[in-house]
């Protein structure tokens with residue numbers, strides 16, 4: 001099969017690899033689409049070994065079923081959890097499955113070969129069925145949408161009058177805004193540095209402003225805010241904008257330390273929490289939102305490339321001039 005693997009000079013190249021047969025408890029999936037993601041860029045720049053196949057946001061059709069796998073058949077359309085714990089340890093039992101010590105290692109594109117390939121082997125307990133209403137392109141967005149769904153679910157009670165502020169108009173920020181709308185929240189403001197991304201947010205119908213905009217949030221209830229930048233400057237600016245009683249969910253992954261204005265947090269009684277990955281129920285909710293047509297995936301997918309274009313798609317995520325939101329790779333094309 002064809003796949004896009006990490007090279008010694010830290011890009012991706014198309015290679016030929018054996019598709020492999022599913023071991024006991026696994027299935028093999030013919031990948032339809034695989035999204036590229038900021039964490040792919042992070043892994044490419046990190047210590048992930050050359051030869052590894054990235055890709056954790058994929059949709060496809062089961063092409064082979066290993067021994068002992070029940071409930072799944074060849075031809076079933078699926079996506080997969082890309083961060084899912086063992087299910088048995090205290091971390092998992094307390095509802096933090098994504099933070100399980102085993103979560104990364106068992107998941108395709110993170111701890112084992114992923115979906116930037118014509119075929120991918122996946123433990124059957126990670127599979128999520130895609131209903132007919134969710135086509136393969138939308139199905140590849142279920143994983144990042146589950147990240148957004150969890151962040152919104154962890155934000156606490158929401159009602160139509162709760163103002164919402166989203167820092168960052170990348171895929172996760174825009175998907176958070178879409179999930180908020182699906183939850184009935186009517187006042188969502190997005191703050192985004194890049195003009196190109198503000199334009200995309202505007203095309204989706206969102207009010208998107210630059211970080212220096214002085215426009216306050218609408219008065220009324222304390223807002224709920226989401227940092228989808230994972231960037232120290234984004235979090236710093238967010239704190240300047242937050243009024244009394246704000247709730248904040250950090251959903252972007254801050255690889256550098258963030259600075260918290262503790263005095264303002266106390267004086268303004270903010271609640272700040274982190275959100276990592278998703279649970280199975282968050283992913284099932286994400287697929288249900290897609291099936292109900294509540295998420296405008298057509299506008300979020302800005303480019304589709306073949307495996308030969310996967311490397312440029314990943315490195316392009318770091319280009320501030322890029323006009324892309326979500327790029328999908330179509331390994332079979």
Ligand SMILES: [Zn+2]
Nearest residue numbers: 037038039057
């Ligand atoms: Zn991702």
Ligand SMILES: [Zn+2]
Nearest residue numbers: 086089092100
């Ligand atoms: Zn666990």
